[in-house]
Amino acid sequence: MTETPSSARKIRKVLVANRGEIAVRVIRTCQEVGLATVAVYSDPDRLAPHVRLADEAYRLGPAPASDSYLKMDAIIEVAKESGADAIHPGYGFLSENADFATACAAAGLIFIGPPPDAIRAMGDKTAARQLMKEAGVPMAPGTTDAIDDADRAAAIADDIGYPVLIKAAAGGGGKGMRIVHDPGEFKRAMRGARSEAQSAFGDGRVFIEKYIEEPRHIEFQILADEHGNTIHLFERECSIQRRHQKVIEEAPSSVLTPEVRAEMGAAAVRAAASCGYTNAGTVEFLVDSDLNYYFMEMNTRLQVEHPVTEWVTGIDLVAEQIRVAEGRPLDMEPGDLSMHGHAIECRVYAEDPANQFLPDPGPLHRHAAPSGFGVRVDAGVEQGGEVLIHYDPMISKLTTWGRTRDEAIRRMERALDEYEVAGVTTTIPFCAVAMGHEAFRSGQFSTHFVDEHFDPSVLAPDDETHDTVAALAATLYRATQQTDEAPSIEQGATDGACMSPWRRRRQRHTGA
Ligand code: MV4
Numbered sequence: 001m002t003e004t005p006s007s008a009r010k011i012r013k014v015l016v017a018n019r020g021e022i023a024v025r026v027i028r029t030c031q032e033v034g035l036a037t038v039a040v041y042s043d044p045d046r047l048a049p050h051v052r053l054a055d056e057a058y059r060l061g062p063a064p065a066s067d068s069y070l071k072m073d074a075i076i077e078v079a080k081e082s083g084a085d086a087i088h089p090g091y092g093f094l095s096e097n098a099d100f101a102t103a104c105a106a107a108g109l110i111f112i113g114p115p116p117d118a119i120r121a122m123g124d125k126t127a128a129r130q131l132m133k134e135a136g137v138p139m140a141p142g143t144t145d146a147i148d149d150a151d152r153a154a155a156i157a158d159d160i161g162y163p164v165l166i167k168a169a170a171g172g173g174g175k176g177m178r179i180v181h182d183p184g185e186f187k188r189a190m191r192g193a194r195s196e197a198q199s200a201f202g203d204g205r206v207f208i209e210k211y212i213e214e215p216r217h218i219e220f221q222i223l224a225d226e227h228g229n230t231i232h233l234f235e236r237e238c239s240i241q242r243r244h245q246k247v248i249e250e251a252p253s254s255v256l257t258p259e260v261r262a263e264m265g266a267a268a269v270r271a272a273a274s275c276g277y278t279n280a281g282t283v284e285f286l287v288d289s290d291l292n293y294y295f296m297e298m299n300t301r302l303q304v305e306h307p308v309t310e311w312v313t314g315i316d317l318v319a320e321q322i323r324v325a326e327g328r329p330l331d332m333e334p335g336d337l338s339m340h341g342h343a344i345e346c347r348v349y350a351e352d353p354a355n356q357f358l359p360d361p362g363p364l365h366r367h368a369a370p371s372g373f374g375v376r377v378d379a380g381v382e383q384g385g386e387v388l389i390h391y392d393p394m395i396s397k398l399t400t401w402g403r404t405r406d407e408a409i410r411r412m413e414r415a416l417d418e419y420e421v422a423g424v425t426t427t428i429p430f431c432a433v434a435m436g437h438e439a440f441r442s443g444q445f446s447t448h449f450v451d452e453h454f455d456p457s458v459l460a461p462d463d464e465t466h467d468t469v470a471a472l473a474a475t476l477y478r479a480t481q482q483t484d485e486a487p488s489i490e491q492g493a494t495d496g497a498c499m500s501p502w503r504r505r506r507q508r509h510t511g512a
Contacts, residue, residue, distance in 0.1 A: 011035060011086045011110060013194065015079045016214045018090030019069060020380030021396060022302070023050035026088045029318035038082045040075060042068035044388050047376050049380060055212050056082060063390040069093045072100050076107045086110035086325060092392065097121060097300040112325040114300045118275045122298040126169040128275075132295045135274035136268045140165075140286070140294040142209035148194075154186045160210045166190055168197035169205035170298055174244035174432075177198055179211055191259065212294060214446040215286035217241070218253050218270035221301075221309045221317070222280045227322040230350035231334045233313050234266040236305055240434060242357060242450040246429060248434055249305040250344045254405065254443030258293050271298060282307075283294045304347070304397065307376060311401040340367050342408040345399045346416065346431040351388040353430035354459040359393040364424035367395070370415035374401040374408075387424055395426065397495060405443070408434055 013036040016023045023039065027050060030037045039054030044063050058078040060068040064082045069075075070093055079087055087104050089095035090113070098119040104111040113119070129144045142162050147153045147171045157164045157180065166189055168176030176197035178189040190206065198204035216239045224230040237253035238246045256264070266281035272344040275298075275314050282303050284296040306317050315332070323331060351357045367383040379396035387393050400415055402408030439445045440455050446452075461469070 002254070011322060011326050013038060013074070013082065013084040013086070013110070014322070015040065015068065015082065015084040015087045016076050016090065017087050017094055018281065019045055019048060019050055019090070019391065020498055021378045022090035022092075022304075022380070022395065024380060025123055025378055026090060026318055027053045027139065029316055029322070030088075032316075033322060035322070035503045036084075036210070038084050040069070040078055042314070044386070046217065048385065049226040049382055053267075054426045055294040058082065060362070062375070063391065063401040064307070064390065065093065067075070071104055072097075076103060076109065079104075079109050082090045082109060084109070086112055086322075088321070089301070090112045091301050091304060094479070096299070097125065100326075103116055110325050110347055112321050114277050114281060115277045118277045119300045121275045122300050124169055124171070125167060125171060125172060125297060126205065128298060129272045132271060137274075137295045138293055140209040140212055143207045146161065146205035146207050148205070150190055150352045152188050153190055154183065157186055158183060158206055160208065163211040163213070165211040166193040166206050167208045167209060168193065168203070169207060170197060170201035171370055172201035187205050191484055202414040212286045212288055214448060215239075215288055215294075216253070216255065216445075217284065217296070217447055218256070218287045218293070219303075221303075221306070222267055222268055222272045222283060222326070223282050223317070223330055224281070225330045226278050227329045229330050230269045230273050231276065231330065231337070232268050232331070233309050233315060233317075233337060234339050235261065236308055238305060238449045239445055240440070240449045241447065245357075246305060247347050247349075248345065248431060248440075249308055249451075250342065250405075251308040251410070252339055252342065255287070255291065257291070260293070264293050267293070267295070271295065280317055298351065304394075305345050307378060307397060307399045308343040308345050311376070311399060312341060313337060314340065320469075341401055342405040343396055343399055343401045343402045344408045344412050346412060346435075347397055347427065350393040350395055350424040350433075351427055352425040353427050353454075354456045356456075357427070357430075359389070360387075360425040361389040364395070364421065366420055368420040369396060370398070370418035372415075372418075374411050375398075375415050395421065395424075398431075409441070426459075430454070433458055 014030050015038040016026045024272050027037045028041050037054040039051045039057040040401055041051050041057055041059050042060055042063050059070055059072050087109055096101040096119055098116040101111040101116040126146050127431050130417055132139055163181045166178040176193055178193040179191045180186050194204040218235050218237055220235050221233040235253050236249050236251045238249045240248040246348045271283045272281055282299040285293045286296050350360050353359050363386045364381050364383055369377040376399045377396050381387055381395055398415055400408050400411040402411050417429055419428055434440050437453055
């Protein structure tokens with residue numbers, strides 16, 4: 001792809017308007033491509049890894065996001081003061097805020113992301129449906145516009161055929177959604193969806209789609225430059241999630257044939273091109289058991305799960321984001337791209353999988369992440385730090401690569417086993433159960449995987465473990481109370497009471 005120097009604008013210093021692992025991720029690539037970096041932080045983040053890694057750092061305000069990472073004016077002020085010429089928003093926070101992208105441009109700063117109009121179009125799910133219709137991207141049968149007349153809506157639902165799904169135009173991520181199985185429930189569900197959407201988004205508009213019952217969530221990574229080049233970097237399988245929060249992702253998907261992959265990739269490229277998209281984005285599809293695929297939404301940001309795409313394509317997505325934000329052409333042609341091997345991501349959250357995945361923030365007394373061949377850990381907190389209650393409780397993303405899916409899974413099992421965390425409860429044991437589960441191994445699962453296959457009681461300690469923990473606790477207690485009477489290793493070794501060598505019991509989760 002040829003260079004057009006007239007439109008090129010060199011970035012020298014990037015302000016990263018985010019925290020945690022994604023801020024660290026972006027800073028690392030900036031360093032590799034020779035850009036200076038500016039971090040911003042809230043009070044409890046003043047010693048966080050992203051602050052230490054950046055060349056300079058500026059305080060935004062107290063912990064609540066509304067007083068720190070969401071303060072557009074303060075962030076733009078820091079960018080100007082520090083001499084940054086670009087802002088990378090990461091994901092979450094201001095990343096899909098069209099007004100922020102506009103404000104950056106107005107301040108003479110490059111927003112490393114798509115144009116504001118593309119963010120706005122994809123943020124409104126009915127506007128997105130209209131664009132997809134024009135671009136010939138398959139969608140579930142339904143209405144393209146918002147609909148407010150309940151009688152007309154009920155008639156349309158009859159036409160579509162039950163079950164139907166009522167979705168919020170301003171929604172995304174599942175808020176304001178209602179599944180309706182029975183025509184008799186329709187109007188009530190519509191009232192519920194509208195009022196939920198009104199209070200969640202200040203926008204009560206809803207539309208209707210045919211409900212796809214046991215879908216997979218498969219999304220395509222796209223990249224677009226300002227020279228008319230839009231390409232896709234294949235798919236990620238993201239069906240394993242709970243409460244609209246992904247937990248395990250992989251690339252490639254086990255179900256796509258080369259033909260369907262090529263078709264979906266072309267549809268994703270049309271979806272992006274339809275709204276004048278540039279930079280990195282993701283087109284999400286629902287896929288049914290016959291491999292019919294339906295546009296769901298487009299995420300106009302770099303996603304959490306982007307490392308699995310980086311593993312299998314070898315492309316640094318943040319480097320490409322910076323390139324195209326400078327007005328340069330993409331560094332590759334579609335023909336240059338292929339997938340090599342298989343990658344899996346497990347998200348390590350400070351959450352209790354045995355207790356409905358409730359967040360368990362707190363001090364990270366120990367964090368010893370795995371490493372070795374084919375293992376990547378993107379962590380946003382470190383040992384001695386803290387998982388704060390104010391933000392997303394993700395500790396890290398553990399990704400592994402293998403030549404085959406089975407090799408990637410075995411490497412993931414090894415890495416999960418090696419991972420040591422103390423101080424907070426984590427989703428590591430859940431991920432270990434999932435890796436060993438026959439439904440995951442076989443690749444036969446849908447978005448209902450967690451509900452259908454995960455029994456939280458498999459994570460409850462058994463009697464033997466309880467006894468061991470009780471014995472250890474009693475011994476430690478005695479040692480702290482009566483130091484001089486505590487049994488020493490020497491005594492134990494000489495009187496034969498301590499013959500058993502130290503042995504770490506590995507809990508093998510079969511998922512059975
Ligand atoms: C759907 C669907 C079934 N049929 N649309 C979930 C959040 C929002 N992005 C849209 N979502 C869904 N839309 C139709 N026509 C099922 C879901 C859905 C879902 C999708 C992907 C991953 C997990 C999910 C969990 C519940 C519902």
